[in-house]
Amino acid sequence: MSATAPAAAGAPANLAEHFPEGVAADTRKGYEGYVVGAGQLLQVAGAIRDKLGYDYLSSVTGVDYPDSNQIEVVYHAFKTSGGPGLNFKVQADRNDPVVPSLVGLYPGAEFQEREIFDMYGVRFDGHPDLRRILMWDGFAGHPMRKDWKEPFFEEDLKPFGSRWPGGDVRRSEELDPFGANVQYPPDFDPYEWTPETENAIYKLMQPKADNGNGGHLKTDKLVVNIGPQHPSTHGVFRMVVVLDGETVVDLKPVMGYLHRNHEKIGERNTFLQNMPYTDRLDYLASMSNNHAYALSVERLMGVKVPERAEYLRVLMVELTRICSHMWAIGFLLNDLGAFQTPALYAIKERELILDLFEATAGSRMMCNYMRFGGVSRDLPAALRDENTMDFLRELVVNRLPYAIDELDRFLTHSEILRARCIGVGVLAGEKAIAYSAAGPLLRASGVNYDLRRADPYSIYDRFDFNVCTRPNGDVYDRYLVRIDEMRESVRICQQVVAGMPTGGEILAGKPQYNVRVPAGESYGRVENPKGELGFYVVSTGKTNPWRYHVRAPSFVNLTLLGEMCKGHKIADVVVILGSIDIVLGEVDR
Amino acid sequence: MIDELSNPDIPVPDELKASVTITTLDKIYNWSRRSSIWPMVFGLACCAIEMICTAASRFDISRFGMEVFRATPRQSDLMIVSGTVTKKMVPQIVRLYNQMPEPRYVIAMGACASGGGPFKEGYNVVAGIDKYVPVDVYVPGCPPTPQALLHGLIKLQEKIDSQSLRDVRWYKSETNEPVPVPLLGPDLVDPRQYQLIKQRAMQAAAPAEA
Numbered sequence: 037m038s039a040t041a042p043a044a045a046g047a048p049a050n051l052a053e054h055f056p057e058g059v060a061a062d063t064r065k066g067y068e069g070y071v072v073g074a075g076q077l078l079q080v081a082g083a084i085r086d087k088l089g090y091d092y093l094s095s096v097t098g099v100d101y102p103d104s105n106q107i108e109v110v111y112h113a114f115k116t117s118g119g120p121g122l123n124f125k126v127q128a129d130r131n132d133p134v135v136p137s138l139v140g141l142y143p144g145a146e147f148q149e150r151e152i153f154d155m156y157g158v159r160f161d162g163h164p165d166l167r168r169i170l171m172w173d174g175f176a177g178h179p180m181r182k183d184w185k186e187p188f189f190e191e192d193l194k195p196f197g198s199r200w201p202g203g204d205v206r207r208s209e210e211l212d213p214f215g216a217n218v219q220y221p222p223d224f225d226p227y228e229w230t231p232e233t234e235n236a237i238y239k240l241m242q243p244k245a246d247n248g249n250g251g252h253l254k255t256d257k258l259v260v261n262i263g264p265q266h267p268s269t270h271g272v273f274r275m276v277v278v279l280d281g282e283t284v285v286d287l288k289p290v291m292g293y294l295h296r297n298h299e300k301i302g303e304r305n306t307f308l309q310n311m312p313y314t315d316r317l318d319y320l321a322s323m324s325n326n327h328a329y330a331l332s333v334e335r336l337m338g339v340k341v342p343e344r345a346e347y348l349r350v351l352m353v354e355l356t357r358i359c360s361h362m363w364a365i366g367f368l369l370n371d372l373g374a375f376q377t378p379a380l381y382a383i384k385e386r387e388l389i390l391d392l393f394e395a396t397a398g399s400r401m402m403c404n405y406m407r408f409g410g411v412s413r414d415l416p417a418a419l420r421d422e423n424t425m426d427f428l429r430e431l432v433v434n435r436l437p438y439a440i441d442e443l444d445r446f447l448t449h450s451e452i453l454r455a456r457c458i459g460v461g462v463l464a465g466e467k468a469i470a471y472s473a474a475g476p477l478l479r480a481s482g483v484n485y486d487l488r489r490a491d492p493y494s495i496y497d498r499f500d501f502n503v504c505t506r507p508n509g510d511v512y513d514r515y516l517v518r519i520d521e522m523r524e525s526v527r528i529c530q531q532v533v534a535g536m537p538t539g540g541e542i543l544a545g546k547p548q549y550n551v552r553v554p555a556g557e558s559y560g561r562v563e564n565p566k567g568e569l570g571f572y573v574v575s576t577g578k579t580n581p582w583r584y585h586v587r588a589p590s591f592v593n594l595t596l597l598g599e600m601c602k603g604h605k606i607a608d609v610v611v612i613l614g615s616i617d618i619v620l621g622e623v624d625r
Numbered sequence: 626m627i628d629e630l631s632n633p634d635i636p637v638p639d640e641l642k643a644s645v646t647i648t649t650l651d652k653i654y655n656w657s658r659r660s661s662i663w664p665m666v667f668g669l670a671c672c673a674i675e676m677i678c679t680a681a682s683r684f685d686i687s688r689f690g691m692e693v694f695r696a697t698p699r700q701s702d703l704m705i706v707s708g709t710v711t712k713k714m715v716p717q718i719v720r721l722y723n724q725m726p727e728p729r730y731v732i733a734m735g736a737c738a739s740g741g742g743p744f745k746e747g748y749n750v751v752a753g754i755d756k757y758v759p760v761d762v763y764v765p766g767c768p769p770t771p772q773a774l775l776h777g778l779i780k781l782q783e784k785i786d787s788q789s790l791r792d793v794r795w796y797k798s799e800t801n802e803p804v805p806v807p808l809l810g811p812d813l814v815d816p817r818q819y820q821l822i823k824q825r826a827m828q829a830a831a832p833a834e835a
């Protein structure tokens with residue numbers, strides 16, 4: 037399922053043997069992989085990529101260990117040919133953390149390293165554009181450090197004494213001297229202060245002197261901001277675009293407008309309290325998010341999920357995939373200018389699926405359905421005045437296949453769709469891998485990499501389905517991959533409905549409100565509709581996670597946006613963004 | 626419609642009932658406003674998805690005359706704050722609000738927009754949009770179901786019904802000051818709090834100097 041101990045099958049030859057100097061196996065209890073010296077990192081990572089074949093750097097993140105005065109940068113690399121991964125770490129001095137940047141080797145690390153810089157203050161030597169990414173330039177402090185406290189800070193760990201067991205809740209505003217969620221450095225004088233400008237990004241994108249038309253005609257380049265409040269950015273997302281006429285010369289995404297501090301809050305929460313928060317990452321796919329988080333914690337706990345619960349999980353997750361892809365396709369058409377009508381068709385059947393979610397989990401969108409070792413509730417007996425199983429059978433045998441065929445019939449051969457999508461935003465397979473792209477974006481570039489097959493989890497090995505790929509890597513192929521994947525998901529759902537054991541446990545052990553998780557680290561990942569969703573969890577053996585990191589597919593996929601847009605027209609930018617299918621809750625977390 | 630508008634105290638002859646109604650200016654003014662509230666295309670987070678579902682076929686917001694979502698604040702009557710308000714985003718939200726012409730209304734949709742919701746303690750989260758712009762209707766839920774949002778919209782219609790031309794603020798002679806746009810500094814800086822910030826900073830610095 038994930039990074040694994042060196043001894044496991046398919047694992048690399050002992051990395052420490054290859055590099056006797058500067059590489060040591062990580063021997064802390066429950067930890068896996070290797071600790072690499074900062075000086076050797078580039079060399080070791082180069083060998084990991086080129087000699088050992090770990091061509092896909094899934095996740096890069098930081099962990100703060102104030103006790104040993106270190107900040108650790110953790111890398112998870114995998115092979116696109118499948119199999120378990122390799123986890124290696126670099127430790128840096130907490131007072132002045134510097135680590136060589138891996139952007140040269142794995143360009144997909146660019147945004148993730150910027151995030152670590154933003155959150156932990158680790159400087160990455162050789163990074164092409166090391167600026168804050170989620171917070172704004174000028175923000176005081178690096179918020180994910182363990183000793184950094186937010187203005188509404190109450191205690192390090194939940195449950196807070198003020199709420200439990202006494203329950204004398206106060207409004208947090210009453211504690212803050214400003215009556216709001218703010219704090220300032222002691223020497224801050226608003227009258228003497230001028231706000232930081234955004235010149236840094238504009239300067240970086242200053243169009244080069246040559247304007248590319250042979251110098252006959254003097255033309256100016258234009259900088260345009262799209263967003264953060266714009267109807268086609270799918271949420272609060274901003275792009276700074278440099279234009280030559282209508283052609284995009286350069287593009288940089290600006291994000292963080294929906295940065296809701298999942299990770300900081302997640303490290304105060306107990307393990308179980310994080311479950312509903314995962315719903316709100318990719319809020320179009322809450323079930324899949326639950327699944328990834330449950331898997332990563334279950335790996336540490338070593339619980340076995342009962343049979344019926346596994347079936348329920350797969351059912352819910354695959355239905356979620358259909359919802360999410362329907363949404364993506366509908367709103368891609370929106371971006372193409374077919375305003376609203378296709379989207380209304382596309383999300384019609386989604387309502388049926390949401391009804392099932394609501395009847396089962398209690399909420400349409402924020403399902404909070406899975407638990408460590410199972411799921412929280414069984415299917416209801418009846419739904420919309422029907423027996424639930426009859427409803428489900430009708431849904432997956434008739435209605436969904438029909439709805440998918442309908443979309444296919446209306447759209448796939450549409451002249452307009454083809455004219456706007458074929459050959460737009462082309463992404464080559466090798467580049468997609470190098471940039472750690474995931475999901476339909478990767479598979480539409482011809483890379484056969486779907487975690488359900490490449491690194492099977494749950495009970496996917498029992499089902500008959502194909503991994504959908506397309507060769508051209510353009511917007512049209514991404515659309516087609518989504519249509520194909522919905523069909524495969526329907527097939528899986530049909531098999532689930534036919535094979536689901538009736539009755540039986542849905543949760544291992546008895547329901548607990550607080551779980552103690554054995555010490556160690558774990559990286560659990562699933563194939564979420566948007567791509568590879570990973571949770572990196574570190575436990576110290578208590579009830580709260582020491583580190584809770586989300587490797588969000590939308591966030592990493594955006595690294596490629598600029599590359600894909602260059603040379604296209606401004607109107608295509610909107611379409612290319614739509615074809616990546618981002619959800620801001622997950623981009624900014 | 627006629628029944629809804631006409632004043633029962635003033636009788637209209639039967640033969641004219643189909644074509645004549647006698648009503649007050651307030652009533653017809655409010656009736657036309659409440660039946661064509663144009664919201665702004667403005668989605669912040671998860672709640673926006675439910676807002677879109679409210680506008681889609683099943684829940685059909687156009688039953689209330691509100692389906693005309695406008696992409697510019699200049700043409701909008703209603704801002705549905707549908708999601709978590711972050712510090713990085715709040716300057717833009719305030720600016721959008723300032724750009725809306727009067728009469729304008731604000732609905733805080735969901736727990737986040739109303740008071741910070743599940744992310745209240747987050748360092749980048751503003752605990753409720755009402756810290757900056759006045760809110761007319763709060764819709765609870767995380768996210769509120771489409772039915773709940775529709776209920777909130779109906780409440781807003783009731784509020785509009787209760788207003789009178791005589792005392793609405795947009796026909797008063799004094800101009801409406803725009804809400805000061807907050808700035809991004811070491812933390813979010815509210816221009817209305819400059820004095821307080823300076824004072825607290827001095828207090829905090831004092832013991833160190835002493």
Ligand code: SF4
Binds near residue numbers: 671708735737743766
């Ligand atoms: S109230 Fe809930 S659903 Fe709405 S934006 Fe906040 S977290 Fe998302």
